[in-house]
Amino acid sequence: MGKNVFDYPRTLYPPIQPYKEHRMKVSDVHDLHVEESGNPEGNPVIVVHGGPGGGCEDFYRQFFNPKLYRIIMFDQRGCGKSLPFACLEDNTTWHLVDDMEKIRVLLNVEKWVVFGGSWGSTLSLAYAETHPSRTKALILRGIFTLRRDELLFFYQEGSSWLFPEYFEPFRMMIPEVERGDLMSAYYRRLTGSDEEVKRACADAWTRWEMSTSKLILDEDKIKHGEEGDFALAFARIECHYFVNGGFFKEEGQLIKNAHLLKDIPAVIVQGRYDVVCPAKSAYDLHKSYPGSVLRIIPDSGHSVSEPGTMSALVEACDQFATL
Template identity: 55%
Template sequence: MAAFNIDAARRGLYPEVEPFAYGWMPTGSVHEVYYEECGAPGGKPAVVLHGGPGGAVNPGMRRFFDPTSWRTVLFDQRGCGKSRPHAVLEDNTTWTLIEDIERLRERCGIEKWTVFGGSWGSTLALAYAITHPDRVEALILRGIFLLTKRELAWFYQDGASMLFPDAWERFLAPIPEAERGDLMAAYFKRLTHRDPVVQTEAAIAWSSWEGDTISVRGPEARPDKFAQPDFATAFARLECWYFVNGGFLPEDGWILKNIDKIRHIPAWIVQGRFDVVTPMESAWSLKKAWPEARLDVIPDAGHASTEPGIVDALVRATDTALKL
């Protein structure tokens, strides 16, 4: 494990960059997936997997990569961001997303690429690598989420609530006392309600809970997007859909049970010490199962990818991965 020296000069993001290509990729189902390519058309290929599910990409995600050396492909996963249709659960599983990653790789004419993902993006990156190890040159992961029952119970039932009781009260507010024994099920009932007003109320409460806990600075640092109905609806519906279904994984703990399939792949793990959304236990378990991977623990960071120590470690990782 590598601990970060907070007194050392920290790297920042690369300058803003616009896509040199973008479009919508058919999937053979109701979904069309928005994607964009940034940086150098002939550069080293990488794909960015955003969080959530349902989080969508944003321009800041382009800036973890040197635009003169990387060819960075970003896409909005099914049902969110600029992908169409919006917030639709049909044909939306971990496995259809993995099919989309492969479809996009082939569309871009890429043989192998570095896979970069944080939070749910780390889950999807690991699942993709396990199923397609020959297509992954390296993995750069942040805020490890193994999508286990233990992690879900911590954040959505009992655990993180003890650290953020003020935000937790707001999360509980839409759910009657009688239904609070299974909060994910109670939320799913409302997020799929036929009344859009009920859906929106639940979506904003669900989304805001994550926004309130994403940073070590607490609820006052919540990004505005978490309370915006359009973002919150896709984010909450898709997250809850995936989580009540265990991520559609074959069994609890499936990722760690299959980690030997990818231990030969170079990997960087970046984890905030005070990450409440995806606590460090998961990153630690992944490192123990995968001793060859590099683990950077950032001592003054939570979950947000924008925290200075997280930015520094991720930019250093992409710079190092260029040399592979």
């Protein structure tokens, strides 16, 4: 990664391993992978990964002081180490909110800090607005509220003007007659019976997001999107959620209900040049969320691993470590 003009003071804590792992059956269909690391007596934090369908990565543990935090991570339905793989049955926002509550009860947590980015911010907000009494604080990054305009900006027209050479392969995967609604066209293929087409569309869908996630293009990030099984779960589950409007009752529900969070402190970290989840959503949320602090990082895109975003998140985690 190239040298940044801004000097960011914080980096990740050293790598750690889980001290306990759980296999949790949350329905007749789904088993979740849940893990705990850090201090078993520490301040509980639940890590909500992106996608939907992205799964947790080991380095997520490193945002938290392991002496002060009890770090709880889980792979959401259908992805990561959870089973069945890439399954869309009984897989909605509200199933996942219920899963988080089941994890909280299983692990005997009264209240916890909720940490999530991108789709993880969506699910974190949905959880906190449903269970405000169980949420100590919110640490959110790359705000995504799953409004229709947000989806169209990235998957139909908007980011395409900034990354045309990466959007073209995504667009060309779909016949011209269907290009007026690319998400629906992809969904038909990702849920169809032709395995070769399904895999090709999953690769194209995932490669588009990985190509646009950082301010400075990262070839390793793009290659991650080309890993077949990861791409299949990521694309299928994302598209499933997006064509169904996140399974929300009304458009803009998360921002309309942000007043329910008025007693919950929050730090919102947003890359200025995030083209996957543009800054307007973070700004709209901040205006509707009394007590939230918005930090716009001047040289970051969407990725959690960019230096400015990483530094701000570690600082926010430290701020709430003894809450």
